[in-house]
């Protein structure tokens with residue numbers, strides 16, 4: 001049977017665009033891609049990129065305070081959200097254009113419309129047109145999840161933050177994951193009175209407890225009113241603001257409420273029933289290690305598969321799919337030792353196992369150094385950083401590395417290479433220190449802090 005295309009990709013985010021570009025540009029496949037919103041997906045349009053720019057914007061008051069301690073007469077002045085937003089919009093437009101030109105350069109046909117699956121080799125566009133393809137790749141990503149409660153429709157999500165016309169005077173951030181903690185720090189840094197409600201006893205519960213505790217302390221020390229064990233029962237509009245009642249009966253009024261209570265795979269109305277693909281327990285599209293669904297011609301990559309919801313992982317999955325199916329090189333995306341960073345202030349970055357995970361697996365040694373770094377210590381600030389290695393007592397391999405420090409994300413990228421190569425504690429030890437840096441602690445921790 002003749003198909004219109006070799007590959008039809010649904011979704012123009014990180015995973016979909018990478019797969020389309022590699023399949024068409026490097027392997028010569030005839031590829032089409034449909035995107036119903038803006039090219040670039042969550043990462044570029046309403047995630048990593050605008051978030052990181054807001055992290056930079058929010059860091060200046062602290063930098064100015066530090067500058068004063070170093071002898072500068074510096075004043076941070078007033079933050080102009082409108083000026084920042086127009087620059088942000090222009091930057092996102094530029095990135096979207098770059099994504100589009102990458103696709104056209106690879107000769108990918110782009111449909112700026114919604115596509116749904118109508119058969120194992122067929123998609124239907126919102127225009128009613130049907131298109132056939134030998135393979136279909138679902139890369140529709142995820143979307144914010146807000147639990148149902150009275151007034152939940154008044155809650156903003158991470159999708160809305162970058163589109164706000166003005167910053168509120170006060171904000172409630174609900175949640176304690178990556179997004180909630182990052183936005184709490186951003187809003188606080190931008191001068192918004194910030195409260196954070198987290199239902200569990202701690203934020204960032206999947207991270208190493210010692211590292212997480214330090215971030216939690218930093219969040220509180222920065223002036224954010226973090227209230228753990230707290231859940232929202234209702235939101236009621238009140239004179240341009242919002243009254244929030246908690247499940248334990250407390251009440252407070254905020255200029256805006258932002259829910260960052262997790263994300264769910266984007267599968268609604270995708271037509272999966274037409275091909276009898278049943279969803280997994282988290283609403284995800286089940287795939288095997290080759291990103292293949294139960295229908296041999298249909299694959300899925302990225303957040304919609306709920307493996308590791310990170311941009312670089314989706315890119316790897318999309319690339320491996322394209323090489324396997326169109327490039328004659330069978331290759332699986334490697335999900336082991338994926339490092340990540342939470343862009344809080346202070347930043348938290350980690351790779352590999354937490355101390356608790358490693359200890360449950362066998363005997364370990366923990367090397368941990370918590371201290372006040374030279375730069376902020378000189379400025380008289382109480383900030384502490386943490387460098388921590390979790391080591392397998394028998395093989396001596398570094399099983400986990402956890403860093404809480406400015407630019408921790410930049411540091412963990414380097415450590416991840418060593419860990420991926422199977423570095424032992426002794427490999428770290430024979431690496432000479434770079435002095436004076438914070439990261440030299442990674443190679444100078446001689447005695448274990450504890451063993452278990």
Ligand code: NDP
Nearest residue numbers: 147175176177178179180199200260261262263309341342
């Ligand atoms: P997370 O899964 O990290 O956190 C969800 C948070 O919401 C948790 O604190 C959870 O509480 C809370 N929560 C869940 N359900 C409810 C509920 N019904 N009521 C109240 N609270 C609730 O999700 P995020 O949305 O923060 O991030 C999604 C994913 O996006 C991340 O896992 C990550 O992979 C990715 N991401 C990565 C970033 C990075 O690399 N820097 C940045 C942003 C996102 P509890 O802890 O009790 O379960």
